[in-house]
Amino acid sequence: MVSVGAILLAGGRGSRVDGAVKPLFEVNGTTLLQRAVDAARSGGADRVVVAAPVLDEQLDVVWVREDPPFGGPVAGIVAALPEVDADEVYVIACDLPTADAAVVLLSAPLSAGVDGACLDDGRRQWLIGRYRTASLRAAASALPDRGRDASMRALLGGLAVTSVSVDPAMTHDVDTWDDLTKARGGVMTESRTLPPEALNDWSEALAERFGLAEGDIPIALILDLARDVANGVARPAAPLSAFVAGLVAGRSGGSPADTEAAVAAVVEMAKGWENR
Template identity: 40%
Template sequence: MSAYEPPGAPGTETYDAVVLAGGAARRLGGADKPGVRVGGRALLDRVLAACAGAATTVVVAEPRPTARPVLWAREEPPGGGPLAALDAGLRHTTAPHVVVLSADLPFLEPGTVRRLLGALEGTDGVLLTDPDGRDQPLVAAYRADALRRELTALAAEHDGGLIGLPLRRLTAALRLTRIADPVASFDCDTWDDIAAARARIREHGHVLEEWISAVKDELGIDLDVDVKVLLDLARDAAHSVARPAAPLTTFLVGYAAAHAQGGPEAVAEAARKASALALRWAEENAVASEPTSSPSDKPTDAG
């Protein structure tokens, strides 16, 4: 279950998101990088899940099916480079803060986005750095007015406008705060990177969380629930009733919560009731299994 964050807490600012997903992916042999699957989900869908809190999400690329609704934009001409793409996406945003992301970040999470937004006070932008200390300007949060100001200035300085200009021309003009995060900043430029990402999510410490996130995306569910509560329920049902009772009971708990149009609290309450029932079932079974006295065992009167 998500931790409560009071209104106005750092990281809860209203923001829009711009995701750049139109690169040529030359180091992947021209493959459709945003559509490459890691943990059963397209890289683009993983990034969109991380910025699901955005008021508006703009993806700069040719339209494609996505797990979440987005606006589509395209730089002119297509392939004009990251600054031209950013400018095209920014034109569809209105929030004072903008999260700017590439579409190849398999380990980006909503908590990282909140941390970037929460550190924006007194600066033009906050970006992550990779394990080698290199800036990652496409894993960052910016003040929208600062981006628009500097993009306008750069376009005016060059005959070709923003086409072909590198991102460092923009970041060099901004006051930036940097946060080191070797995991969230990991991007997939090569097939070796893809293989490493796929291997990491199958490690014991990550696989369950990754699977739950993948299932929720596949089913279009945004509900955050206490996974431990459901696992405890499954254990109680399996031990107290029968092993097949575990998945069936958790399904029924989810159905009951949905029928009541409830959120995480409704799931927790339904799970509590089902766990209590499983324990009562086990107690009855234990009593029924105790040996009982036969009439011949009863003591008789001596006289």
């Protein structure tokens, strides 16, 4: 009998939702993370490995973290593979409201001669798939730097992966606030959120406009601040807190160290806000 496990990817920055933790978004009373765990269990997974910082201590899962953090989904898979002891493994991103239905389509053992299967809505959705663990390990071993910043194609492109054709609605994930509204049954509105790749361009434009030096805008630090404040206080508090941190850093001298100190102070406040 073929055994199956699960790798759930939940460690992204959430840059298009102001740094909020997407796997903890609730849809119909259940977090996206819990939904993915339940889907994996229903699909026969005995051992569920979540690549993320510990987000919910009540979940019966194994937590792993890529090193360094935020190395991308491939790095998360590489970090999780040593904890997988099954013949086959689901790989599911934890921003998918339809995880339960997706796993049903992938619940059968893989056919002979293939390394995996993934959903395909006109484009292969590598992060909604089922793969042979040995094949994943072999592919991962060929990647440099433990898969950091590698594409899913770099990991899986050389494997024999079959497609399971589905309607795009099946694979629509929660990537923006509008996506979350739609998943909860609301009306989709036009999004003005910058895609992650546009942040560098915008940062460079700001630096040029205001005569800032390269490195004066610490994108990762600001996004982490926004995430921690959005989670610890409230989403609208994130941009306000970023402004205050910048103001404090400027009054302290404006050096990178001043910025880091101001951000650290705001983050410390945010993490203790609910317990005040």
